[in-house]
Amino acid sequence: MEKEQADAAGEDEEPPVSRNLSGPPETQVMTDPPVVIWEDEVRQLLHYQALLPRLEEALGKFSRRDSAEVIQPVRTTITLQKHHGFLGLMPSYMENDGILCTKLVCFYNREAGSTLPATQATVLLLDSEYGNVKAVMDGDAITNMRTAAVSAISAKLLMRPEAEVLAILGTGNQALSHYNVFTELFSFKEVRVWSHTREGAERFRNSVSGPVTACVSVEEAVRGADAIVTVTRCTEPVLFGQWVKPGAHVAAVGACRPNWRELDDVLMKEAVVYVDSREGAMAESGDVIRSGAEVFAELGDVINGTKPAHRGKTTVFKSLGMAVEDAVSAKLVFDQWKSRNSHT
Ligand SMILES: NC(=O)C1=CN([C@@H]2O[C@H](COP(=O)(O)OP(=O)(O)OC[C@H]3O[C@@H](n4cnc5c(N)ncnc54)[C@H](O)[C@@H]3O)[C@@H](O)[C@H]2O)C=CC1
Ligand SMILES: O=C([O-])C1=[NH+]CCC1
DSSP states (O other), rough: OHHHHHHHHHHHHHOTTTTESOOOOOGGOEOOOOHHHHHHHHHHHHHOOHHHHHHHHHHHHHTTOOOTTOOOOOOEEEEEETTTTEEEEEEEEEETTTTTEEEEEEETTTTTTOSHHHHEEEEEEETTTOOOEEEEEEEHHHHHHHHHHHHHHHHHHSSSTTTTTEEOOOOOOHHHHHHHHHHSSSOSSSSEEEEEHHHHHHHHHHHHOOOOEESSSSHHTTTTTTTEEEEOSSSSSBBOOOOOOOOOOOEOOOOOSTTOOBBOOOHHHEEEESSOOOHHHHOOOHHHHTTOOOOOHHHHHHHSSOOOOOOTTTEEEEEEOHHHHHHHHHHHHHHHHHHHHTTT
């Protein structure tokens, strides 16, 4: 039958969900269009209980530097000068796990005048063999949860087990995700928060279910704290070593540019400094680069048992965010989505 006749008869129509990639017949593959999984659904599908062990495993794999396990370059960043922002490209390939993924994240400098949110992210999960996009996901829910979960892993490894007081500096999205996972995993007797505006701290206090002390100064929030999370949009130091209790653990999450700071030189030099990626920290962390502090280890080295966890000393975990964290999170979301939709 001629093609036109077949079309008219509806006999050679493609299934609506498939696409025939062009090329010689032996290389043609059928691909489904990507599914779109947006914020509310990502939140429903992603749970810390499943996420935490996957992240811990990914951090360990990354630090082994075995290219069959993880290929992850340092984030490529371009400046969006007009909008006081940056676009970060975060690809990763985990060959043994069959995960190919990239995140696109824009982030903005509020102190330079941006009124935009701190981050705006999208995650693309690809078929690791054919290269087609399997899923397009809201990246903000993933970024908030995976970043907080990695900070919680740093606390599990580096914080003193008898820790009683948690201080959170900043009261935005990351503050909330950090509050959620830290209070889910650990039993703090007191949680304190500080924001650069009094309303910010009050709003945060009213938005969570547990008791929170809203503090009017950073010093009030961190004096005597056993764990301190910095999740601000500061570009100058806000946490000073003179206020930090010896032996405290600091998870430093903001200040992700080489000239941005959250922590002062005293703290950076007195603490044992852990990072997610050495290369990332040397390229992107103003706290590391400008203080000249030595990076002692990656979190993955501690997980792999190749570097010790100095729980008795003051420790800083400088987080910049890694593509493998997004990749294993996106895989988890997609697998959950598939099992939820396989019955419908
Ligand atoms: N390490 C990582 O993997 C990631 C880091 N980040 C960074 O974490 C930080 C927080 O992100 P979000 O919670 O999403 O932002 P957000 O905008 O939701 O909250 C930021 C908080 O910082 C406070 N803040 C703003 N300007 C300040 C200033 N000049 N001094 C003190 N506090 C100030 C705000 O009041 C707010 O409480 C940002 O710096 C962001 O770039 C975000 C995603 C991943
Ligand atoms: O890992 C991440 O997504 C980011 N780190 C800094 C801003 C966004």
